[in-house]
Amino acid sequence: MPVRIQVRGRNYQPAKRIKQKLKEESKRLGRGFDKYVAERIVETAKVTILEQRWADRWQPLSPKYLEWKKKKGLDTRTLMATGQYLGSFKVYRSGNFYVAGVDKERIHYFEGKTVKMGDLAKWLEFGTRKMPPRPHWRPAFEYVSKNIRYLWNKFLKEKGGKW
Numbered sequence: 230m231p232v233r234i235q236v237r238g239r240n241y242q243p244a245k246r247i248k249q250k251l252k253e254e255s256k257r258l259g260r261g262f263d264k265y266v267a268e269r270i271v272e273t274a275k276v277t278i279l280e281q282r283w284a285d286r287w288q289p290l291s292p293k294y295l296e297w298k299k300k301k302g303l304d305t306r307t308l309m310a311t312g313q314y315l316g317s318f319k320v321y322r323s324g325n326f327y328v329a330g331v332d333k334e335r336i337h338y339f340e341g342k343t344v345k346m347g348d349l350a351k352w353l354e355f356g357t358r359k360m361p362p363r364p365h366w367r368p369a370f371e372y373v374s375k376n377i378r379y380l381w382n383k384f385l386k387e388k389g390g391k392w
Contacts, residue, residue: 261384262384263326263327264320264327269380270366270369271318271319271330273369274318274365274366274369278307278308278315281306281307283364283365284306286364287308287363287364290307298310310339314331314337317332318331329369330350331346331347332346333345333346333347333350337349353365354366354367
C-alpha cells in the first residue's frame, strides 16, 4: 500500500516521488555504463595478452614459429608479434550498442602481406586448420561479466554518484 502524506488539504505520495527520482537518477548514472563495460572488456583483453595471464589456457607456440619470431626480431609472447593487433583494439558504436573488439577494416601489414584485423581476430580467437584457438575476447567478456557489480560500483564512484 503506497504511503500518502496530507498537508494543508493536498495529498503527497513520497514513495511515488522517490521511485520516480530513483528512476531518473539511475538513468542519469546509467548513461555511459555500457560504454564503460565495453572499455573494461578491451582493457582486460589487452592486459591479459600483454601480461600473458591466460597463457596456461593457450596451446604454446610451435618451436618452428617461435624460432621464426626470434629470427625476425618479433615479440615472442603468444598473441604478440608486431603489436599491430593489440593496437587495433577499440570500442565503437554499432546501432544502439557499444562493441568491444578490433578495428575490423584496419589492415595488418607484415613483410608485404596484408590481412584485415577482423579476420585476424577471428583466427586468433577460434583457430584455423593449422593454428589452435587462443581465446582472449570470450574470457575477457566472461571476466567482466562476473565482476559487473564491482564495475558498477566503481563506475558510480568515478562518476561521483552515490547510492
